Amino acid sequence: MAVDEKAKLAAFEERIANGEKIEPKDWMPERYRKQLIRMISQHAHSELVGMLPEGNWITRAPSLRRKLTLLAKVQDEAGHGLYLYCAAETLGIDRDEMTEQLLSGKAKYSSIFNYPTLTWADIGTIGWLVDGAAIVNQTMLAKCSYGPYARANLRICKEENFHKRQGYEIISIMANGTDAQRRMVQDAVDRWWWPSLMMFGPPDTNSPNTEELMRWKVKLKSNDDLRQRFVNLTVPQARAVNVTLPDPDLKYNEETRNWEFGEIDWDEFYAVIKGHGPMNRERLEARRSAEERGQWVREAARAYAAKKQAKEVA
Amino acid sequence: MNATEPLWEVFLREKQGAPHEHAGSVHAADAEQALQNARDVYARRGRVLSIWVVQTSEIAATSPSDDGPFFEPGNEKAYRHPQFYSVPRGIKGV
Numbered sequence: 001m002a003v004d005e006k007a008k009l010a011a012f013e014e015r016i017a018n019g020e021k022i023e024p025k026d027w028m029p030e031r032y033r034k035q036l037i038r039m040i041s042q043h044a045h046s047e048l049v050g051m052l053p054e055g056n057w058i059t060r061a062p063s064l065r066r067k068l069t070l071l072a073k074v075q076d077e078a079g080h081g082l083y084l085y086c087a088a089e090t091l092g093i094d095r096d097e098m099t100e101q102l103l104s105g106k107a108k109y110s111s112i113f114n115y116p117t118l119t120w121a122d123i124g125t126i127g128w129l130v131d132g133a134a135i136v137n138q139t140m141l142a143k144c145s146y147g148p149y150a151r152a153n154l155r156i157c158k159e160e161n162f163h164k165r166q167g168y169e170i171i172s173i174m175a176n177g178t179d180a181q182r183r184m185v186q187d188a189v190d191r192w193w194w195p196s197l198m199m200f201g202p203p204d205t206n207s208p209n210t211e212e213l214m215r216w217k218v219k220l221k222s223n224d225d226l227r228q229r230f231v232n233l234t235v236p237q238a239r240a241v242n243v244t245l246p247d248p249d250l251k252y253n254e255e256t257r258n259w260e261f262g263e264i265d266w267d268e269f270y271a272v273i274k275g276h277g278p279m280n281r282e283r284l285e286a287r288r289s290a291e292e293r294g295q296w297v298r299e300a301a302r303a304y305a306a307k308k309q310a311k312e313v314a
Numbered sequence: 315m316n317a318t319e320p321l322w323e324v325f326l327r328e329k330q331g332a333p334h335e336h337a338g339s340v341h342a343a344d345a346e347q348a349l350q351n352a353r354d355v356y357a358r359r360g361r362v363l364s365i366w367v368v369q370t371s372e373i374a375a376t377s378p379s380d381d382g383p384f385f386e387p388g389n390e391k392a393y394r395h396p397q398f399y400s401v402p403r404g405i406k407g408v
Contacts, residue, residue: 026378075358082355086339089321095341096318152338159359298343302319305344 016217021147024090032216033091035209036146039218040088043141045102045109047081052286053117053279054126062120069166070123076159083152090148103288111269112195114277121174121181121188127167129189129196129234135160136230137200145217168237175241189238190246197261198269200227206266228258235259322348323373324356325366334366342367 008027015022022028051074058074061067085095101107112130117123135157142153171189174181201223204210213219221229235252238245249262271277319341325334337356342348348367357365376384392398401408 023378025375072358075354079355079358082340083338089339094318155338298319301343301347305347308344 013215016145016215020145021150022145023147031212032218035213035216035218036149037088037091037093039213040084040091040149040152041093041098041101042108042110044081044084044088044098045107046113047077047084048102049109049113049283049287050130051077052283053113053115054123056117057120057123060120061123066170073127073163073166076163080156080159083155084149087146087148087152099291103284103291105275105284108273110199111272111277112199113283114272114279115191115195116279118191119184119188121171121184122192124167124170124174124185125188125192127163127165128171128237129167129192130199131160131163131167132234133196133199133230135164136226136233140220140226143220149218171243172241175243185243189243193246194264194268195272197227197231197264198272200224200230202266202269203264231259231261232257319343319347321370322352322367323370324348324352325368326356326362327364328361330363334364339370340367 009029012022012028012032022032054070054074054077058067058070061070085098088098089095098107102109117126138153138157138160142150142157144150144153171185174185201207204222204224207223210219210222214222235245235250247262249260251260252258253260272280275281320343321339322342322345323339324337326337327334337352340348340351340355342351345367348369349365352365352367353362356362
């Protein structure tokens with residue numbers, strides 16, 4: 001590394017250590033830029049792909065109120081994806097490149113969205129557990145060192161609480177409903193619990209990026225710390241509605257004040273990440289088809305803009 | 315793949331009497347579509363009174379390296395601040 005680079009890196013790390021935010025035009029190490037582009041684009045893709053499992057239930061929502069809610073929530077996810085794409089663009093990657101990386105399968109998105117939504121209880125469970133886990137993660141990211149990413153997450157967090165609350169409302173109503181509804185809730189929680197824990201990523205012992213990301217305050221807490229926080233928040237919520245979390249090893253440790261939980265099936269996690277989840281193929285096909293079917297709208301808008309501009313010049 | 319529509323920066327006024335503040339950006343073919351996209355992306359919860367959009371390429375900005383010389387004239391003038399001046403003890407409202 002050239003002497004000049006070394007001095008710049010030292011100054012950069014000092015700014016981070018002092019709690020300063022890094023803005024788009026500031027000097028930053030290439031690694032920092034690359035890691036952020038990877039993280040932010042993955043996060044953006046997750047928001048967009050995350051619309052699909054829930055969109056699946058819009059036409060079958062059990063009441064008009066639920067349908068309005070679900071439509072608003074799915075639209076929020078699209079908005080969140082766009083906040084994040086625009087944060088990634090400040091780092092010098094353009095939107096088309098990110099879309100192409102998603103559609104070609106080169107870029108990843110959260111493994112959670114490769115599971116199917118089989119019943120209405122899944123919609124409640126996603127709001128409660130999946131959005132609940134996302135909030136834990138995004139609350140941390142709202143304080144990260146990169147200004148545009150922190151601000152996008154702040155905006156997301158403000159809206160995400162409604163997502164969690166509407167989900168928990170569905171769960172609490174169904175859990176107090178008929179036997180069939182109670183069974184439906186329990187079945188959904190049994191299927192979503194472990195994948196929700198996997199959302200925080202691999203364990204700290206197998207997370208090669210964590211050390212660097214924490215030093216640069218891209219992340220402020222490790223995957224395992226965030227996961228533990230989520231479990232601690234969720235266990236009392238499950239008990240309050242008499243739902244059993246599917247983990248026989250779950251127990252409270254008086255000393256650490258943590259809910260200790262059983263072994264996560266990391267083989268399943270890595271298999272889903274590699275594309276072998278139940279819904280990987282359908283999700284990407286849906287994204288590709290949306291991109292293709294929206295093509296004429298974008299072309300028409302461009303043609304209209306060009307025509308209008310030509311008129312103004314004339 | 316498409317040629318991406320141009321990027322527009324979005325500014326929102328969220329309170330009566332408050333200034334417009336930068337919220338983020340959107341892609342759009344023209345100003346009208348940029349305003350509609352900005353509304354759908356940044357104003358889904360009401361509370362927004364007014365939106366400005368401006369094409370990103372039209373914004374002129376200082377760069378971080380200007381930090382020293384460009385802003386120097388403002389940094390050195392302590393006499394532009396009230397603390398620079400002393401007044402007799404016990405005087406109020408000055």
